[in-house]
Amino acid sequence: MSAEHDIHVIDTAFQRDHFDAAYLLVGNGRGAFIDCGTSHSLPNLLAAVERAGLGVDAIDWLILTHVHLDHAGGAGALMQRLPNARLLLHPRGAPHMIDPARLVAGATAVYGEAEMARSYGRIVPVAAERVVVAEDGHRLSLGGRELLCIDTPGHARHHLCVWDEASRGWFTGDTFGLSYRELDSAQGAFIVPTTSPVQFEPEALHASIDRLMAQAPEAMYLTHYGRVRDTAPLAADLHVQIDAMTAIARACDGRADRHRALVAALGELCLERARVHGCRLDDAGVLRVLGMDIELNAQGLECWLDRGRT
Structure with a gap:
C-alpha cells in the first residue's frame, strides 16, 4: 500500500489481485475513501485505516466516482462502520445508493443470484441524511486538503472525477480508462478505454478526458489499477x-x-x-x-x- 502524498492505494481483492483499487486520502488526521469496491472489500479498507494511524471515527467522507458495483457495491456496508462519514456522489447516482433495489435487480438479471453473492455480497442502502450530492464544481476540504469534484460523463452519465491539489492528481474512476500493471513495459503504462454497458458516449468521453487534461495533472489514480504518470501521451x-x-x-x-x-x-x-x-x-x-x-x-x-x- 503506497502512501505518497498521504494517498493509500488499497487492493479491494475484487476478482483478482491488482484489478480493483480504492483510495484512502489523509489530510491533517482526517480521512476520505474514494471508491470502495464491494462489501467483501471491508476488511482491506478497514485495515488501511488502521495502517494509516486513523480510527474509523476520523473518516469524514466516502466519495464514489460512480455507482457501478465494482466501485460502489460496498458503500452501504462500509458506511455502517464509519460513524462520522458522509457519502458524496453524483446527483444521478445518489438515488441508487439510498435505495439500491433497481441497481441490485439489474445486476442480478445479468449475473444471477449466485454470482452476485460471490462477487458483490450484500448491497446495503445508505440513509438519505448521510448522502451529499456533488454538482459539477463541488469543493470540499479534508482537514484543509482541498478536493474538487467535476462531472465527467462518457463511461457513465453519473460519473465524477476528483481533483486533489496536494498531489496534482485526478481520481478518475473509469473516465481515464484501464491500466493494469502486468501490462507495463519499458515504454511505461499500457492503457485501454472502458466502454462498458450501458451509457457509453464517445463524444462525452473525449470531452471529459480533455477536461481532466486541462488541469495539467501530474498523475491519474485509476480504479483499474493504481497511479499512472505521463498523462499527456496516455x-x-x-x-x-x-x-x-x-x-x-x-x-x-x-x-x-x-x-x-x-x-x-x-x-x-x-x-x-x-x-x-x-x-x-x-x-x-x-x-x-x-x-x-x-x-x-x-x-x-x-x-x-x-x-x-x-
Whole structure:
C-alpha cells in the first residue's frame, strides 16, 4: 500500500489481485475513501485505516466516482462502520445508493443470484441524511486538503472525477480508462478505454478526458489499477482508441454474429497495441488480463450502437 502524498492505494481483492483499487486520502488526521469496491472489500479498507494511524471515527467522507458495483457495491456496508462519514456522489447516482433495489435487480438479471453473492455480497442502502450530492464544481476540504469534484460523463452519465491539489492528481474512476500493471513495459503504462454497458458516449468521453487534461495533472489514480504518470501521451492514446473502437463497432454492426465479431476485433486491436508497446506477456497472457474488459467493451459498444437507432 503506497502512501505518497498521504494517498493509500488499497487492493479491494475484487476478482483478482491488482484489478480493483480504492483510495484512502489523509489530510491533517482526517480521512476520505474514494471508491470502495464491494462489501467483501471491508476488511482491506478497514485495515488501511488502521495502517494509516486513523480510527474509523476520523473518516469524514466516502466519495464514489460512480455507482457501478465494482466501485460502489460496498458503500452501504462500509458506511455502517464509519460513524462520522458522509457519502458524496453524483446527483444521478445518489438515488441508487439510498435505495439500491433497481441497481441490485439489474445486476442480478445479468449475473444471477449466485454470482452476485460471490462477487458483490450484500448491497446495503445508505440513509438519505448521510448522502451529499456533488454538482459539477463541488469543493470540499479534508482537514484543509482541498478536493474538487467535476462531472465527467462518457463511461457513465453519473460519473465524477476528483481533483486533489496536494498531489496534482485526478481520481478518475473509469473516465481515464484501464491500466493494469502486468501490462507495463519499458515504454511505461499500457492503457485501454472502458466502454462498458450501458451509457457509453464517445463524444462525452473525449470531452471529459480533455477536461481532466486541462488541469495539467501530474498523475491519474485509476480504479483499474493504481497511479499512472505521463498523462499527456496516455490521454492521446485514449482518444485514438476511442475512435478506433467506435469505428470497429460500426464496421461490425448489422452482422448476424455482431457480438462475436466485435469481441474478436477488439481483442486483435489490444494485442496489436500490446506488441507495439513491448508488453512482457505473450498474446494469451494479454487476453487473460484484458479478456473480461474486452467482453464488457463489446457490450458497451453494442448498447451505444443500438441506442443510436432509437
